[in-house]
Amino acid sequence: xxxxxxxxxxxxxxxxxxxxxxxxxxxxxxxxxxxxxxxxxxxxxxxxxxxxxxxxxxxxxxxxxxxxxxxxxxxxxxxxxxxxxxxxxxxxxxxxxxxxxxxxxxxxxxxxxxxxxxxxxxxxxxxxxxxxxxxxxxxxxxxxxxxxxxxxxxxxxxxxxxxxxxxxxxxxxxxxxxxxxxxxxxxxxxxxxxxxxxxxxxxxxxxxxxxxxxxxxxxxxxxxxxxxxxxxxxxxxxxxxxxxxxxxxxxxxxxxxxxxxxxxxxxxxxxxxxxxxxxxxxxxxxxxxxxxxxxxxxxxxxxxxxxxxxxxxxxxxxxxxxxxxxxxxxxx
Numbered sequence: 001x002x003x004x005x006x007x008x009x010x011x012x013x014x015x016x017x018x019x020x021x022x023x024x025x026x027x028x029x030x031x032x033x034x035x036x037x038x039x040x041x042x043x044x045x046x047x048x049x050x051x052x053x054x055x056x057x058x059x060x061x062x063x064x065x066x067x068x069x070x071x072x073x074x075x076x077x078x079x080x081x082x083x084x085x086x087x088x089x090x091x092x093x094x095x096x097x098x099x100x101x102x103x104x105x106x107x108x109x110x111x112x113x114x115x116x117x118x119x120x121x122x123x124x125x126x127x128x129x130x131x132x133x134x135x136x137x138x139x140x141x142x143x144x145x146x147x148x149x150x151x152x153x154x155x156x157x158x159x160x161x162x163x164x165x166x167x168x169x170x171x172x173x174x175x176x177x178x179x180x181x182x183x184x185x186x187x188x189x190x191x192x193x194x195x196x197x198x199x200x201x202x203x204x205x206x207x208x209x210x211x212x213x214x215x216x217x218x219x220x221x222x223x224x225x226x227x228x229x230x231x232x233x234x235x236x237x238x239x240x241x242x243x244x245x246x247x248x249x250x251x252x253x254x255x256x257x258x259x260x261x262x263x264x265x266x267x268x269x270x271x272x273x274x275x276x277x278x279x280x281x282x283x284x285x286x287x288x289x290x291x292x293x294x295x296x297x298x299x300x301x302x303x304x305x306x307x308x309x310x311x312x313x314x315x316x317x318x319x320x321x322x323x324x325x326x327x328x329x330x331x332x
Contacts, residue, residue: 021080023067023124024323026087026131029105029158032059035320036070040142040328042320044074055108056099064121082331083125084118085323087134089161093176097128100176103159103195127326130180132161133170135278135312137322140165143313144276152272153312154182154263156279159195160203164270171270179270183207187261202262206255208233208281214254218247238284256288260295267300267307278312285311 024035029052036044046066051059071077090102090109099109118126129137136145136153145151149168155161162182164171171179183203184196191200192210204210212232215221224247226232226240234255240248263275275296282288293309300307312318 019080019082021076022082022324022327023070023084024087024320025063025084026134026319026323027056027059027089027106028131029089032063033317033320034063034066034070035317035323036074036076037320037324040321040324042317042324044070045317045320046070052105056106056112057108059106060112060117067122078122078124081122081124083127083327085134085320085326086114086126086128087131087319087323088128089131089159091176091180092128092130092133094127094129094133094172097126099128125327125330127323127330129322129326130161130163130176131155131319132163132180134322134326135318136163136165136276137170137325138314138318138320139276139278139312139322141325142321143318144310145274148274150270150272151274151276152179152182152263152266152270153276153278154259154266156207156259156277156281158208158280159183160201160207160259160262160279162266164266164272166270182262182266185262185265187258187265202258206258211237211251211255215247215251218251220247224248234281235283238287252287256291257295259288260292260299263292263309264296264300267296267302272307274308274310276310276312278315278318282311282315 020038022037024037026033028050030050032048032050034046035042088099089105091100093100097115102109114128115126118124132153132155139145151165153163160183162180164179184198184201186200187202188200188205192204193199194201194204215226215232221227225245226248229236237248237252241252289309289311296309297306
């Protein structure tokens with residue numbers, strides 16, 4: 001369990017604040033993050049392996065135990081908590097707080113009543129939102145987007161997610177899809193079939209799930225220093241590209257071009273002042289960010305000025321901060 005540096009939050013203070021805590025859950029495909037927050041501060045957190053293939057319902061008893069342990073270790077009771085903010089990697093109805101659609105992760109999500117679960121277990125309200133939107137809320141309130149009113153966020157990882165803030169409001173749409181499908185903007189109309197069913201999406205051209213095939217399909221892969229690697233992920237790709245492997249450099253540049261094309265399309269569609277990029281792939285931000293910024297400055301049609309392209313300030317916890325903000329604003 002990872003603790004925050006807040007050592008001054010005494011038991012006496014906890015008893016005085018009453019119902020001022022929130023629980024944030026960020027349900028990823030590889031890890032589940034659970035945070036305890038107070039007044040916008042992450043004071044405690046846990047991270048556990050996810051079993052996304054086994055479904056969402058099977059994870060709920062595990063989440064219950066972890067949350068109960070968080071409460072116990074911080075000397076809190078259920079009535080000290082305002083509610084749960086639940087971040088999910090799929091399309092989410094943020095009015096009814098239910099999962100609408102998944103993409104090869106937690107496939108029973110649409111049949112799982114999360115609101116009833118939280119109510120029955122702790123008598124808490126639960127507020128659900130797509131993970132990219134939740135992370136954007138967190139970055140807007142506490143991170144790279146603070147002080148901005150119009151922001152696009154892209155999350156680069158196993159898949160590619162997106163979210164949009166316009167005029168200080170999250171873009172949601174009639175069917176809860178608006179701004180969420182930036183990873184499925186087409187950047188190659190003759191490209192690979194995506195998991196969504198479309199062809200040539202940003203995700204099917206340059207995501208973690210696509211990368212191994214992308215490399216192995218390269219005609220010079222048998223000559224590459226990557227050919228004996230057991231794991232073909234972006235960490236491996238950037239390592240070999242930095243060591244001047246021709247295949248790695250070509251595939252790296254292809255991915256950067258695909259991400260840039262998707263971002264430029266989102267800039268043209270949503271007119272942001274800033275693009276925030278997050279996700280596991282951004283561990284190589286020192287290479288990715290300057291390359292994308294250069295392409296955006298060169299190719300995006302923005303006569304008013306230049307769109308900033310920045311790294312997320314809280315890549316590992318933005319969704320937890322966003323969950324806290326969502327719960328608090330809903331209780332105002």
